[in-house]
Amino acid sequence: MxxxxxxxxxxxxxxxxxxxxxxFLDYSPKGSLTSEMLNAPEHLDNMLTAAYASLGNDDWSYxxxxxxxxxxxxxxxxxxxxxxxxxxxxxxxxxxxVTMRTDLSKPNLAWIAIYEGIGRANDxxxxxxxxxxADYPQKVIREAECRFLRGHWYFLLKIxxxxxxxxxxLTPREEIKNIANNILTNDQLWDKIAEDFQFGxxxxxxxxxxxxxxxxxxxxxxxxxxxLYQAYEQDNQNNVTKINQAKLQQVVTLTDQVIxxxxxxxxxxxxxxxxxxxxxxxxxxxxxxxxYDDGTGAPGRINKATGLNYNMAPEFGCCDFHNPSQNxxxxxxxxxxxxxxxxxxxxxxxxxxxxxxxxxVDPRLDHTVGxxxxxxxxxxxxxxKSSWRRAPQVYGYYSSMxxxxxxxxxxxxxxxxxMGSACNFDILRYDDVLLMKAEALIELNRESxxxxxxxxxxxxxxxxxNWLKMTDGSPISNYKIESYVDGVNxxxxxxxxxxxxxxxRRLEFAxxxxxxxxLVRWGIAAETLNKHFxxxxxxxxxxxxxxxxxxxxxxxxxxxxxxTLVEGKYVQNNGW
Numbered sequence: 001m002x003x004x005x006x007x008x009x010x011x012x013x014x015x016x017x018x019x020x021x022x023x024f025l026d027y028s029p030k031g032s033l034t035s036e037m038l039n040a041p042e043h044l045d046n047m048l049t050a051a052y053a054s055l056g057n058d059d060w061s062y063x064x065x066x067x068x069x070x071x072x073x074x075x076x077x078x079x080x081x082x083x084x085x086x087x088x089x090x091x092x093x094x095x096x097x098v099t100m101r102t103d104l105s106k107p108n109l110a111w112i113a114i115y116e117g118i119g120r121a122n123d124x125x126x127x128x129x130x131x132x133x134a135d136y137p138q139k140v141i142r143e144a145e146c147r148f149l150r151g152h153w154y155f156l157l158k159i160x161x162x163x164x165x166x167x168x169x170l171t172p173r174e175e176i177k178n179i180a181n182n183i184l185t186n187d188q189l190w191d192k193i194a195e196d197f198q199f200g201x202x203x204x205x206x207x208x209x210x211x212x213x214x215x216x217x218x219x220x221x222x223x224x225x226x227x228l229y230q231a232y233e234q235d236n237q238n239n240v241t242k243i244n245q246a247k248l249q250q251v252v253t254l255t256d257q258v259i260x261x262x263x264x265x266x267x268x269x270x271x272x273x274x275x276x277x278x279x280x281x282x283x284x285x286x287x288x289x290x291x292y293d294d295g296t297g298a299p300g301r302i303n304k305a306t307g308l309n310y311n312m313a314p315e316f317g318c319c320d321f322h323n324p325s326q327n328x329x330x331x332x333x334x335x336x337x338x339x340x341x342x343x344x345x346x347x348x349x350x351x352x353x354x355x356x357x358x359x360x361v362d363p364r365l366d367h368t369v370g371x372x373x374x375x376x377x378x379x380x381x382x383x384x385k386s387s388w389r390r391a392p393q394v395y396g397y398y399s400s401m402x403x404x405x406x407x408x409x410x411x412x413x414x415x416x417x418x419m420g421s422a423c424n425f426d427i428l429r430y431d432d433v434l435l436m437k438a439e440a441l442i443e444l445n446r447e448s449x450x451x452x453x454x455x456x457x458x459x460x461x462x463x464x465x466n467w468l469k470m471t472d473g474s475p476i477s478n479y480k481i482e483s484y485v486d487g488v489n490x491x492x493x494x495x496x497x498x499x500x501x502x503x504x505r506r507l508e509f510a511x512x513x514x515x516x517x518x519l520v521r522w523g524i525a526a527e528t529l530n531k532h533f534x535x536x537x538x539x540x541x542x543x544x545x546x547x548x549x550x551x552x553x554x555x556x557x558x559x560x561x562x563x564t565l566v567e568g569k570y571v572q573n574n575g576w
Contacts, residue, residue: 039127041136047124048142051149052212054117055288056301056425060321060418062109063305065288066403066425067513068322069094069106070160070556075515076532077506079395081323082308085542088321096546097529097553102576108559110160114153118167121150125169144203148214148222151196152427155226158189159517162238162555162573166192181558181570190230197223201254206261211280212289217258221285221428221436224254228436231443232521237574238554240523243443251440255433258285264430266456270367270464271378274402276411276423285428292411292422299413303403303425307418311370311388311399315407318417320390324369324398326351326539327532328510331503332365337489338482340503346535351397360480364461366468368510370399377406380471394542400511431457431508439501447497448486454497454504455483461507526550551575 058064072078073095080091090106093099125146133139150168157164165181166189184192200219208215231247232240258264265282272278280287292300308321330346338360341347350356353373356365370376376384386392388399405412405421412421434457438450462481470476484500486492505518519525529548537543552575563570 039130041131044124044128044131044136044142045138047120047127048145051117051120051124051146054113054120054149055152056290056303056305057116058113059304060307060309062106062113064110064113064156065303066305067156068306068309068400068403068511070110071513071516072322072511075519076325076529076536077328077510077515078400079323079325079540081321081390081395081399082319083390084394088308091321092542096543097548098545100553100557102557102572103560107160107556108561111157111164111559111562114157115167117153118150121146121153122167122169122171125150129169140203141205144200144219145214147196148200148204148219151193151200151222151226154189154193154196155222158193159229159520160556161558162186163189163558163571165570177566178569186234187230190226194223194226194230197226201257206263212287214286217261217263218286218428220254220257221433224251224258224433224436225428227251227254228440229521231440232523234523237551238520239551240521245444248440248444252437252444255437255440258430258433259437264433266430266434266460268460268463269466270364270461271467273426273429274367274423275378276405276409276421279424283430284424284426285430285433287424287426287428289424290411290422292413299415299420300422302411302413302415302420302422304415304418304420305425306403307415307420309400310404310419311384312390313376313382313384313388313407316404316419318419320388320399322400322403322511323389323395324400324511325532325536326396327536328506329365329369329371329398331506331510332362332368334360334362334480336360338480339484339489340500340507342499342503349539356477358478360478362461362481362507363465363468363477363479364507364510366476367464368400368402370401372397374476375468375470377401377404378467379406379408380469382406394540396540402511431460435501435505435508439505442494442497442501445494447492447494450497450501451484451486451492454500457504457508458483520554525554549575 056065063069069091073080073091080095082088085092090104093104125143128139128143131139163181165179166184167176167179197219200214201216201223204214204216204219206216227247227250231244233242233244235241264285267273267281267283272281273283290301290303292302294300308319310316310318311320326349327346329350333341333345333348335341348359350359366374370384372384372386374384376382405423409421411423434453438453441447441450458481465475465479468476484490484492490496506515519528526548533543533546537546555573557576558570558572
């Protein structure tokens with residue numbers, strides 16, 4: 001059983017439940033505690049706990065702890081899945097782009113949930129600001145934690161909506177509706193987000209006494225991510241116009257802080273990043289801490305964001321959303337040297353059982369994708385069947401595997417028609433830090449220094465086959481993956497290194513909800529996704545009209561519901 005001494009305790013969650021009624025930050029605490037009582041130093045930690053609790057308070061209808069709807073389904077990694085195109089039809093609108101509207105409920109629900117998280121952080125900050133360090137010795141550390149959480153929420157808003165309004169703890173409640181979303185420039189908003197993480201770097205301890213709390217290195221890693229995104233400067237039409245070298249150097253400096261700390265490492269097997277028994281391991285820098293049997297009543301505080309994503313195996317029985325695309329499965333093919341096929345991977349389709357032996361593949365394929373005739377989720381005797389797919393005639397042949405728990409996981413729970421588990425979800429991992437540094441080095445024309453970092457990731461992948469076995473101990477697929485060796489199996493120049501980095505990120509983080517945002521950051525979303533649609537629509541009829549509109553679809557529209565709420569003070573995003 002997960003320890004209940006993790007950062008999130010149910011009593012606090014219940015006491016500090018908030019309701020978004022009049023506006024996205026217009027909430028009222030439910031319970032009998034007065035504001036004066038909450039301002040007392042002995043209660044301030046509870047306010048912070050409530051802010052942390054926001055991290056896992058979403059569900060499948062507006063998933064923001066796992067960004068599968070926003071970052072996978074909108075990319076070339078995944079299809080919506082489910083029973084039909086009309087099953088959770090708004091996600092289909094997200095996937096195909098051409099049918100998107102400004103008044104959809106899911107983007108609005110995500111907007112509200114994120115601002116609720118911001119509201120909790122701001123409320124805690126305002127109360128912490130009002131006490132002295134003499135009365136509250138943890139004041140500066142707790143302030144840094146609040147700002148870390150606020151930075152996280154604004155980062156999500158920024159990559160989803162580009163131009164959200166910025167509201168902090170100093171904003172009077174009565175002024176919230178008057179804050180426009182174009183007061184800050186694109187760069188200024190990134191800097192505001194960066195300020196929160198920089199405060200964390202400067203004031204958080206290297207080690208926290210409780211799992212789940214942000215520390216100095218989590219702040220440094222997140223700040224590096226912010227600066228990496230900011231480095232790819234965009235104009236008002238979402239075109240990448242420049243890659244800022246100074247920002248890239250900051251990425252290198254910040255990631256070096258994490259790497260040189262000696263506190264993190266790659267797990268010895270890739271599988272351990274996706275199993276409850278190994279959570280909070282050496283690779284985890286900051287994770288959402290889920291729980292079960294914690295006194296909250298069934299099913300506990302489990303991850304409900306992926307409640308739709310379990311397949312139709314008898315042990316599950318619903319709902320088979322978030323299906324790997326054929327394009328993504330094919331991307332795991334390797335050449336005779338064990339290297340990715342950057343430009344030709346999609347020329348051969350991996351579908352039939354023999355295809356996974358007649359072609360060589362990266363082992364991360366069987367860590368990521370549920371494939372008929374292959375063991376599912378590291379249980380050799382639990383072999384996936386075609387019948388586990390809900391609508392293969394529509395959405396293809398595969399199911400997602402990273403985010404689902406096996407039926408024998410002690411934290412696995414069914415609730416209503418859905419499923420979940422208390423397995424943590426990593427917001428920041430060490431593999432991401434290594435690849436962020438590699439990306440910055442490549443764009444700084446220091447691609448030779450990036451080679452070892454990318455090879456470190458590939459070496460771990462090569463060594464992650466111990467759990468990819470059939471019942472007789474034989475490998476599931478024909479695995480072949482090797483490191484890049486300049487002058488031997490590749491010519492490691494800047495162009496090649498950039499391709500290698502971008503491909504490595506796709507393989508390493510496939511189906512984790514980040515792919516779309518990578519494509520937008522690099523400025524290649526339109527060309528990549530329209531090429532993907534052109535090929536996949538010949539395989540899957542539901543994509544026949546899908547098209548990404550450059551200059552518009554890089555970001556979600558500001559929800560019309562929110563524009564109406566503030567009486568038109570928000571400026572709609574370009575193209576909408």
